[in-house]
Amino acid sequence: MAAAFATGLAAPAFSQAWPDRPLRIVVPFPPGGSNDIIARQLAEALRERLGQPVIVENRAGAGGNVGADSIAKASPDGLSLLLTAPGPLAINEHLFRNMPFVPQRDFAPVALVASVPIVLMVTNGLAVRSVAELVALAKRDPGKLAFGSSGNGSTNHLAGELFKSMAGIDIVHVPYRGAAPAMTDLVGGQIQMMFDNMPAALPQVRGGQVRGLAVAGAARAEALPELPTVAESGVPGFAAEAWFGLVAPAATPEAVLQRLQAACGAALADAGLRARFAQGGATPGTRLGADFGRFVVEERAKWGRVVAASGAQAN
Template sequence: MRRWIGGLALWMAWMAGAQAQAWPDKPVRVVVPFPASGATDLVARVVAQRVSQDLGQQFVVDNKPGAGGTIGAAEAAKAPADGYTLLLTTSSTHAISPHLMPRLAYDPRKDFTPVAHVADAPSVLLVTPSLPAKSVAELIAYAKAHPNELNYATSGNGTIVHLNAAAFSAQAGVQMTHVPYKGTALAIPDLAAGQTHVLFDSLPTGMPHVRSGKLRALAVTSERRTTLAPELPTMAESGLPGFSSVTWFGVYLPAGAPPALVERVNKAFNKAIQAPEVAESLAKLGVEPAKPTTPARFDAMVKDDSDRWAKVIRDLKITLQ
């Protein structure tokens, strides 16, 4: 009996390896849990097109938006772990929403297999030109001298824009008033007019207004200076050590995916993000390709990101209300 069980285990391992080597032999669905034409959708299409080209098989983006990405993530979690349904998502569904929405229909760690870190999108700290502050240090000094007189705009409660501003205020020891909008694009005219004063926005949305002179950029939120705006210092360089925040984009399989399949999908996406034309296309979106890494390192990065946002959300009592 033991020999039979051992033989069956070896046969199953061989079959899993053989199936992984054959992957993909039919079209692959890439679930994007956000709307078409949004940043995640565009990143997915750029990278999926290159993976399709490399592997000679279609990778079809399937948008499943709603509830901050959690509807699409929940659907992908229930798919077979055979490599023909992937989830390309962001920190929103796996590092932020779990701490804001306790009744999620999925567990970000138990219901998925991490595969590949694809790209990162840093934010930029913008201020209205009517403020005298021309650096982060000057902004902090001004805010401390004028407590509760400055407003910070966001794209809504619990968004990465809100979390960045709340984390900045807490670390800098300043008091500002939160003014939520239904998107940063709606906040920018008020910021330019001086009705609000501070905004953490995405690079592609914010920088055109900086270059036109309507807004002033003080720093980027990434750990290192970004090639997309190399003239801007990081928040850490600007006097807030350890401040680092990016929206990461990554690929997951449903839980239970065979290790050989995970490795093959990881290699496919790592190869794609190293293509020069992919980097060029992502740069136009304000996104940088990630450095190729292993599933384990991607998983560790996501855990660190999740733990950090959990602390910010808990300590600052941030809710979706």
């Protein structure tokens, strides 16, 4: 059963009329964040290719585990899907003592939908304009700066933990029930800094509501080319990137999975969707089915090492 995630499962034949009802994509985080933005863009593209409405449902909680668990236990008819950031699939099992599902057993991979850069931002009221100045301030006042995230186990949480560890600073993690409320508090000055995914961060940085300091990836981002990387700003070797993947319940028939993979592949190759992704700084994924499954296995090992090195835990 553990191999199901990487290979898909054999299953009985399904009706050639599939899908004969609307589909549902669960986003395990609140509306307004990058996960939600990507899901709604994909949902429209899938509607055009599958001929049925595709409804996006936000079910937040426990670092994405609540929404993910609802799909792990959903009917395996291909009509209930999960589109999630790495947390529930590759990170949370390293953070949470008790998981309500086993990612590699309970999901079948459909598609890597998108990858996005992560942006390091500070509230406008903080008197720093570079990563070096931020690190210096954190070292002068240990434990005084707070960084927000979309929840324990999110990529922006672990990006902050990795930054804390590699920069040798003491900053306090404040988890929220999603990136949107964390961003609201960053704009309002209730927290001082935040790593967030490009689709949600871009309008806030461009609009001047927050100050972008750097991008967390290995290279500068096309959407914000003026921002250096964290690595070139005084924390060598630092790199973190977010991605979003679509999965189905593990026992979903193989023929249904193949239809879903084909629809996703066509959608992600479409010039219109690619342009919409690019506006938010997202890069469409190219991994489908078992190829995406192997990618998640690699990500699970990578983030496990990050969690162990950082000492991060979730209740």
